[in-house]
Amino acid sequence: MITPFTKHLVSTRFSPPRIGARHVARANLLAHLQRMQQCQLALVTGSAGYGKTTLLAQWRQACLKAGAEVVWLSLTTDDKGYIDFCTALFAALRRGGICAEMDLPLEEASAAAMDASIAAIVDAAVDLPKDLVLLIDDYHHVEAPLAHKFMQKLLDHGPGNLHLVIASRVAPPLSLSRLRMMDQIVEVDSAMLPFDLAETRTFVDENLGAGKLNADDLAMIHELTSGWPSCIQLTVIMLKNRPEMRAALRDLVWRSSDLQTYLSEEVIAHLPASLTEFAETLSVFRRFCAPLAQFVTGNDDTAELLKRMEDENLLIIRVDSDDRLSWLRFHPLFGEFLTTRLARRDPAAVRELHRRASRWFADHSLLAESVRHASAGEDVEFAASVIERAAPATWNLEYLSPTLHLLEHLPEETLLKHPRLLFIACLAVALTTRPTKAKTWLAQLQASALPDHPEIARSVPLIQAAIAFQDDDTQQMIDLLEPHRDAALENPFLQYMLVAELSAAYSAAGRYADAKRLFETHPIPPADEDNDMALVAQATRATALLLEGNVREAERVGSALLARSVQAVGRHSISANICACVLADAYYELDRIDDARETIANRRGLLQSSGPDVTIRTSRCRVRLDMLQEGADVALAFVQRQIAHLRSMRQMRGVAHMLAEQVRVLLVKDDRLRAREALASLEEIAFAHSAEHGLKAEIPALAALAKARVLRDDYPDEALRALQIARGHAEVFGRGRFAALTDLLSALIHAEQKQDEAAQACLIRALDAAQRFGIVRTIIDEGAPAARLLASMLRDGKLHGATMQYAATLLDKFPDAAVPNAAGSRRGAAASKLQPVLTQREVEVLTLVAQAMSNKRIALSLNITLETVKWNLRNIFAKLGVSSRYDAMVWARKHNLID
Numbered sequence: 001m002i003t004p005f006t007k008h009l010v011s012t013r014f015s016p017p018r019i020g021a022r023h024v025a026r027a028n029l030l031a032h033l034q035r036m037q038q039c040q041l042a043l044v045t046g047s048a049g050y051g052k053t054t055l056l057a058q059w060r061q062a063c064l065k066a067g068a069e070v071v072w073l074s075l076t077t078d079d080k081g082y083i084d085f086c087t088a089l090f091a092a093l094r095r096g097g098i099c100a101e102m103d104l105p106l107e108e109a110s111a112a113a114m115d116a117s118i119a120a121i122v123d124a125a126v127d128l129p130k131d132l133v134l135l136i137d138d139y140h141h142v143e144a145p146l147a148h149k150f151m152q153k154l155l156d157h158g159p160g161n162l163h164l165v166i167a168s169r170v171a172p173p174l175s176l177s178r179l180r181m182m183d184q185i186v187e188v189d190s191a192m193l194p195f196d197l198a199e200t201r202t203f204v205d206e207n208l209g210a211g212k213l214n215a216d217d218l219a220m221i222h223e224l225t226s227g228w229p230s231c232i233q234l235t236v237i238m239l240k241n242r243p244e245m246r247a248a249l250r251d252l253v254w255r256s257s258d259l260q261t262y263l264s265e266e267v268i269a270h271l272p273a274s275l276t277e278f279a280e281t282l283s284v285f286r287r288f289c290a291p292l293a294q295f296v297t298g299n300d301d302t303a304e305l306l307k308r309m310e311d312e313n314l315l316i317i318r319v320d321s322d323d324r325l326s327w328l329r330f331h332p333l334f335g336e337f338l339t340t341r342l343a344r345r346d347p348a349a350v351r352e353l354h355r356r357a358s359r360w361f362a363d364h365s366l367l368a369e370s371v372r373h374a375s376a377g378e379d380v381e382f383a384a385s386v387i388e389r390a391a392p393a394t395w396n397l398e399y400l401s402p403t404l405h406l407l408e409h410l411p412e413e414t415l416l417k418h419p420r421l422l423f424i425a426c427l428a429v430a431l432t433t434r435p436t437k438a439k440t441w442l443a444q445l446q447a448s449a450l451p452d453h454p455e456i457a458r459s460v461p462l463i464q465a466a467i468a469f470q471d472d473d474t475q476q477m478i479d480l481l482e483p484h485r486d487a488a489l490e491n492p493f494l495q496y497m498l499v500a501e502l503s504a505a506y507s508a509a510g511r512y513a514d515a516k517r518l519f520e521t522h523p524i525p526p527a528d529e530d531n532d533m534a535l536v537a538q539a540t541r542a543t544a545l546l547l548e549g550n551v552r553e554a555e556r557v558g559s560a561l562l563a564r565s566v567q568a569v570g571r572h573s574i575s576a577n578i579c580a581c582v583l584a585d586a587y588y589e590l591d592r593i594d595d596a597r598e599t600i601a602n603r604r605g606l607l608q609s610s611g612p613d614v615t616i617r618t619s620r621c622r623v624r625l626d627m628l629q630e631g632a633d634v635a636l637a638f639v640q641r642q643i644a645h646l647r648s649m650r651q652m653r654g655v656a657h658m659l660a661e662q663v664r665v666l667l668v669k670d671d672r673l674r675a676r677e678a679l680a681s682l683e684e685i686a687f688a689h690s691a692e693h694g695l696k697a698e699i700p701a702l703a704a705l706a707k708a709r710v711l712r713d714d715y716p717d718e719a720l721r722a723l724q725i726a727r728g729h730a731e732v733f734g735r736g737r738f739a740a741l742t743d744l745l746s747a748l749i750h751a752e753q754k755q756d757e758a759a760q761a762c763l764i765r766a767l768d769a770a771q772r773f774g775i776v777r778t779i780i781d782e783g784a785p786a787a788r789l790l791a792s793m794l795r796d797g798k799l800h801g802a803t804m805q806y807a808a809t810l811l812d813k814f815p816d817a818a819v820p821n822a823a824g825s826r827r828g829a830a831a832s833k834l835q836p837v838l839t840q841r842e843v844e845v846l847t848l849v850a851q852a853m854s855n856k857r858i859a860l861s862l863n864i865t866l867e868t869v870k871w872n873l874r875n876i877f878a879k880l881g882v883s884s885r886y887d888a889m890v891w892a893r894k895h896n897l898i899d
Contacts, residue, residue: 013073013074013075013076013088013092014071014072014073014074014091014092014095014096015072016053016056016057016060016072016074016135016137017053017054017057019054019057019058019061023054023058023206024195024199024202024203024206024229025058026051026054026055026058026199028196029055029188029192029193030055030058030059030062032186032188032192033059033062033165033186033188035186036059036133036163036165036186037131037163038183039163039179039183039184039185039186040155040158040162040163040164040179040184040185041155041163041164041165041166041174041179041184041185041186042059042163042164042165042166042185042186042187042188043166043168043171043172043176043185043186043187043188044056044165044166044167044168044187044188044193045167045168045169045170045171045187045188045189045190045313046169046188046189046190046193046313047169047190047267047313047314047315047316047331048169048230048266048267049228049229049230049231049266050190050193050194050228050229050230051193051195051229051230052137052167052168052193053074053137053138053167054229055167055188055193056135056137056165056167059135059165060072060133060135063131063133066131067130067131068130068131068132068133069096069097069098069128069130069131069132069133070096070132070133070135071092071093071095071096071098071132071133071134071135072092072135072137073088073089073092073134073135073136073137074137074138075088075136075137075138075139075141075142076138076141077141078141079141079142080141080142080143080144081143081144081147082144082146082147082150085142085144085147085150086117086147086150089136090117092134093121093124093134098121098124098125098128098132099120099121099124114146114149114150114153115153117150118150118153118154118157121154121158121162122154122157122158122159122162125158125159125161125162126159126161128161130161131161131162131163132161132162132163133163133165134162134163134164134165135165135167136164136165136166136167137167138167138168138169139166139167139168139172140168140169140170140172142172145173148172148173148174151164151172151174152174152175155174155175155179169312169313170311170312170313171311190313190317191317191318193229194226194227194228194229195222195227195228195229195232196227197218197219197222197227197598199227200218200221200222200225200227200232201218203229203232203233203236204218204221204232204236207233207236207240208236208239208240213239214601215597215598215601216601216602217602218601219598219601219602220601220602221235223571223602224332224333225333226331226332226333228315228331228333231333260337263333263334263337267314267315267334271312271314274305275305275308275309275312278293278297278299278305278309279309279314279330279338280338280339280341280342280345281293281296281297281342281349281353282297282330282338283330283334283335283336283337283338283339283342284339284342284350284353284354284357284376285329285357286329286369287319287327287328287329288327288328288329289325289326289327289328290302290303290306290325290326291325291360292357292360292361293305293306295356295357295360296353296356296357296360306328309328310328314330314334315330315331315334316328316329316330316331317329317330317331351376351377351378352377353377354373354374354376354377354379355373355374355377355379355382357369357373357377358370358371358372358373358374358377358379358382358383358386359382361373362382362386367386367387368396368403370383370386371383371386371387371403371406374386374406375405375406380406383406384406384414384418384421387403387406387407387420387421387424388418388420388421396493396531396532396533397431397532397533397536397569397573397574403424403425403428404425404428404429404432407421407424407425407428408425415441415444416444416448419445419448419452419453419456420453420456422441422444422445422448423445423453423456423459425441426438426441426442426445426463427459427462427463427466429441430442430463430466430467430470431466431574433470433610433611433649434470435467435470435471438463438466438467438470439467442460442463442464442467445460446460458489459489459491459494461480461481461483461484462481462494462497462498462501464476464480465477465480465481465501465502465505466497466501468480469501469504469505469611469612470611470612472612472651472652472653472694472695472696473694473696474505474508474509474693474694474695474696475509475693475694477501477502477504477505477694478502478505478506478509478694481498481501481502481505482502484498485498485502485518485521486521488522492528492531492533492534493531493533495522496524496528496531496533496534496536496537497533497536497537498522499518499519499522499537500533500536500537500539500540502515502518503515503518503519503537503540503541503544504540504543504613505694506518506544507540507543507544507547507548508547508613508694508695509693509694509733510547510732510733510734510735512544512547512548512734515540515541515544516541516544519537519541524537524538529564530564530567530568530569532568532569532573532574532575535561535564535565535568535569535573535575536574536575536578538561538575539558539561539565539575539578539579539582540578541557542554542557542558542561542578542579542582542583543578543582543613545557546558546582546585546586546617547733547734547735548734548735548736549734549735549736549737549738549739549740549769549773549775550736550773550774551586551589551590551737551773551774551775552586552590552773552774554582554583554585554586555583555586555587555590555774558579558582558583558586559583561575561579562576562579562580562583562599565579571603572603572605577603577605577610577614578614580599580600580603580618581600581610581613581614581617581618581621582617583599584596584597584599584600584617584618584621585617585618585620585621587599588621588624588625588777589737589774589775589776589777589778590774590776590777591776591777591780591813593625593628593629596621596625597625597629600618600621600622603618612651612653612654612695613695615646615651615654616651616653616654616657619642619646619654619657619658620657620658620661622638622642623635623638623639623642623658623661623665624661624777624781626638627665627668632665632668632669635661635665636662636665636666636669639658639661639662639665640662642654642658643655643658643659643662646658652685652688652689652696652699653695653696653698653699655685656682656685656686656698656699656702656703657698657702659678659679659681659682659685659702659706660682660702660703660705660706662675662678663675663678663679663682663706663709663710664706664709666678667709667710668783672710675709675710676710678706679703679706679707679710682702682703682706683703683707685699685703686699686700686702686703686704697729697732697733698729700725700729701725701726701728701729701730701738702726704722704723704725704726704729705722705723705726705741705742705745707719707722708720708722708723708726708745708749709745712745712748712749712752713752716749716752716753719745719749720746720749720750723742723745723746723749726738726742727739727742727743727746730742736769736773736775737769737773737775737778739769740765740766740769740770740773740775740778740779741766741778743762743763743765743766743769744762744763744766744778744779744782744786745782746758746762747759747760747761747762747763747766747789748782748785748786748789750762751789751792752785759789760793760798763789763790763793763799764799764803766779767779767799767803767806767807767810768803770806770810771802771803771806776810776813779810780810780813780814786814787811787814790807790810790811791811793807794807794808794811794839795839795840795843796840797839797840797841841862841872842872842875842876842879843892843897843898844862845858845862845869845872845873845876846876846888846889846892846897846898847898848861848862849873849885849888849889850889850892850893850898855869855870855873873885873888876888880892
């Protein structure tokens with residue numbers, strides 16, 4: 001029985017929600033959906049608040065611009081039945097001018113009525129001279145099997161110009177496998193929907209205003225929310241209303257009542273109580289799988305419940321793993337929401353869950369997680385037994401961190417009775433920034449355990465070298481480790497620790513070839529490349545490249561290694577931190593300022609609790625970023641805080657670096673009095689470290705460089721002598737960037753003293769190194785004096801070949817205000833940065849071109865050949881981007897290059 005379509009429906013269901021002016025264009029996802037033009041179905045699935053509707057609305061606009069006929073339908077809970085679904089669908093098609101005469105089948109079991117409706121839609125689509133795109137939002141409300149059967153038939157029989165786009169919180173029960181096999185489906189899932197960092201930044205800037213949040217806060221928001229669009233929106237609203245809460249951003253996000261309400265009403269409310277309780281139980285785990293869930297809950301329906309959670313897209317994410325188990329985890333904020341509910345409902349249950357989990361993880365040789373859960377469950381005795389019986393081959397940095405936390409809570413007499421535990425405690429604390437504690441425990445270990453434990457005795461030099469590393473004592477590291485350089489240790493963790501420590505020590509001493517040879521004699525097998533200590537060892541190679549000055553290669557190696565480290569062992573792992581500091585330094589040097597800022601954003605450990613070199617490199621990068629983006633006062637405030645912190649940690653090399661930065665910034669501010677005071681403090685430290693080797697030998701060189709900066713105007717000869725000391729250090733230790741900087745500063749002083757040949761020699765040496773290694777900011781950060789010297793040398797034809805081209809490239813990167821006319825030039829008031837690209841001969845040729853001279857007359861006037869004139873004109877055209885004599889003359893007059 002067929003009856004006319006009569007049900008009244010709200011008109012807003014047939015048009016998408018309005019896209020505001022402050023939306024984020026999902027360019028990558030829209031590009032992915034472009035494949036829809038050759039496919040029958042596009043399926044967008046994801047949890048609540050992940051922007052499915054917004055994406056469909058943006059795709060609708062793209063389809064309309066492409067000339068397609070587009071029909072929109074938003075479903076509600078009223079559409080779960082077959083008749084209600086068809087009513088809404090046909091109404092949408094009619095509003096789109098399609099199937100205007102179609103009637104609605106009231107007989108649910110009538111296959112003929114369904115087929116007739118399908119035929120009507122297909123015929124209407126075929127008659128259209130263009131594509132028909134049917135967008136259905138919130139399809140998860142549909143429950144009736146007949147409704148799904150209707151959609152399946154529409155997919156099976158639809159013509160090539162009919163495209164369905166479905167958004168749903170759960171995957172619909174359609175024959176998706178067949179569509180995948182035929183390459184007739186485009187899928188966007190919950191792993192693709194979250195914002196990336198750039199999209200998060202765009203959203204925040206659009207809604208709060210550009211520059212309202214710094215890179216650290218932006219990175220924290222992105223990390224806390226994992227790119228969850230609705231949560232980012234809630235965060236922005238909270239910050240609009242309470243901007244003073246930026247300092248407590250981490251607590252503000254997950255404790256927000258708005259977020260709690262959203263999760264309760266939009267995510268939890270529609271779930272059965274049994275599933276909610278099951279999810280709460282699993283929320284205490286960083287990751288979980290079916291066997292673990294069944295062990296801790298005792299629920300025989302575990303597999304079905306996990307599948308239901310995944311099908312519901314319950315803010316759940318699959319975790320990559322090397323084992324055969326399928327691991328999952330909750331979105332961090334959702335996990336905390338569930339854990340809070342569980343703790344409020346049954347506090348004792350949380351501790352018992354941790355204890356049960358610790359035993360399951362121990363039985364499956366997942367030691368780090370076993371120790372962590374035993375500690376959380378206050379089961380100290382079991383945790384200690386796990387640590388003691390652990391096989392050394394299973395050691396990793398993730399395992400040592402919770403182990404150390406536990407061991408520090410054991411009575412000291414317990415540690416002394418268990419040499420193996422004490423050894424692990426020494427090893428763990430030696431790899432942190434606490435050398436004093438490490439020395440104390442190591443002395444106790446050596447006094448009580450070594451005679452009876454030769455395998456521990458053989459590993460003591462590694463602990464001593466780790467302590468020396470924290471103390472910046474490079475030479476002691478080499479003395480301790482070099483006798484064991486060719487040893488093959490049975491424990492892979494200790495083997496990679498040996499390579500990492502000795503590689504770092506060799507690089508610090510300028511022995512780059514020896515550092516490289518270590519990896520040839522101790523290659524890391526492909527199976528171990530993602531081992532966390534192996535990653536630390538590999539990260540020392542990127543550090544060595546940067547110390548040597550090879551910025552381009554350091555960026556290439558460091559970026560690949562950072563991506564691997566984050567993927568394998570996490571964003572805040574030691575290897576990721578080492579790579580991040582190297583990469584930030586390289587990005588800054590390459591003038592990729594935003595990349596540098598983002599790399600260190602929200603990595604508090606880099607500035608506070610990392611090894612000396614990581615802390616120093618990151619601190620120096622942060623000062624220069626602040627100077628460039630925030631101003632001198634912000635940079636100085638950070639320097640003051642960091643000096644105080646580094647003094648408290650007794651990292652005097654770090655203090656020296658910060659004082660050197662302070663001198664540089666104060667001179668930019670023209671605060672010479674305070675600059676001299678900072679220099680005096682730096683020279684006092686340098687005097688106390690005048691006979692140092694290795695990394696601490698930087699301290700006198702830094703003092704010499706700072707002294708040259710302070711004295712260059714009033715005592716140039718003394719400044720040049722100081723620069724010779726600094727350059728001597730660069731030569732001894734092979735520090736390419738430091739050498740280039742001393743050469744540049746020497747060139748500037750020589751130029752100011754009218755010592756042109758010496759200035760030219762020093763500048764060429766600096767530019768050769770810069771061009772070879774990719775050095776940029778070292779030159780640019782010297783400001784207008786460096787710009788004037790480059791411009792002068794280029795104009796006077798003192799630079800040639802690749803050096804000339806690189807100098808021109810560098811000059812183009814200076815701010816306009818830093819590139820005034822060279823003294824004595826006849827070019828007038830202001831000049832473009834690009835003017836110095838022309839040599840003096842080319843300027844002469846252009847001047848005669850402006851007098852309407854032919855090429856032959858120019859050759860006679862300048863006493864050069866006709867071919868030389870033509871060659872100069874070709875160079876001028878190429879450099880200025882013009883194609884005629886007239887255009888070149890206009891450009892030159894416009895930029896005051898000629899009269």
